[in-house]
Amino acid sequence: MKKIYLLSLLALVTILVGCGHTSSNYTHSKDTDKGPNTSQIEDNITSVKLSYPDFFNFTQLDDDKDISKYTYPVPGLIQTKTIGMKHNKTGLSHEMDPQGVTIAEDYLLISAYSHGHEYHSVIYVLDKHTHEYIKTVVLDGDPHVGGITYDTKAKNIWICSETPVGSAQISSIPLAELEAYHFNKQKNRLSMINKLI
Structure with a gap:
């Protein structure tokens, strides 16, 4: 059961972190972008909570948990x-x-x-x-x-x-x-x- 929970959480992480990471909030350089920052991740999580409450509840995450422990930025989405x-x-x-x-x-x-x-x-x-x-x-x-x-x-x-x-x-x-x-x-x-x- 724990393995299924972790895999579901990893899928959520990929979705949360990838959503909202756009070129408009990226500082251009000549290297690979490192993914969204903490503020952008928190904004994405809030958006998912509001738009997909059933999906978010499935993840068993709540406001009392430090979401940053469960999220990984996906680099390279911009360049x-x-x-x-x-x-x-x-x-x-x-x-x-x-x-x-x-x-x-x-x-x-x-x-x-x-x-x-x-x-x-x-x-x-x-x-x-x-x-x-x-x-x-x-x-x-x-x-x-x-x-x-x-x-x-x-x-x-x-x-x-x-x-x-x-x-x-x-x-x-x-x-x-x-x-x-x-x-x-x-x-x-x-x-x-x-x-x-």
């Missing part, structure tokens, strides 16, 4: 720093679609792909405990990356991806490689390994 598929240069995608969410050790990972397939797919890395955005990991290619999970024994992140001819496959990235990766320093993509068709 994501990544690499262009055609020109192979750093650029800003304004159409990344968040897809999968998983917990990997001390991180919350969110996979996203370029809706128009103009940019490489990414993984947003957030601190599981503080909920702060840490970095964006640029993946090799533009697969849909719809699913993402973490293998606690082998310490691999498994991602739904595709072959060069468009067939479905799953690929992995060792957690240690994700942790060591720094796009702003390396300006390169992180290759996925262990590809299984």
Whole structure:
């Protein structure tokens, strides 16, 4: 039951944080946006309470609970720093679609792909405990990356991806490689390994 509650809460978090995060309340930079701030999250929660009271009651959250403990900002909804598929240069995608969410050790990972397939797919890395955005990991290619999970024994992140001819496959990235990766320093993509068709 607790697992269902947590999954429902995670779905609510994604909805609450994504709603209302628009370019009108974003300070433009040349990097990935870090998601809405605390004030915007609180405004979104108030809006959901008023518009969807039955849904909000289902989450078992109430005014006595510190909602910030249960919410994670979704980065990259306005813009994501990544690499262009055609020109192979750093650029800003304004159409990344968040897809999968998983917990990997001390991180919350969110996979996203370029809706128009103009940019490489990414993984947003957030601190599981503080909920702060840490970095964006640029993946090799533009697969849909719809699913993402973490293998606690082998310490691999498994991602739904595709072959060069468009067939479905799953690929992995060792957690240690994700942790060591720094796009702003390396300006390169992180290759996925262990590809299984």
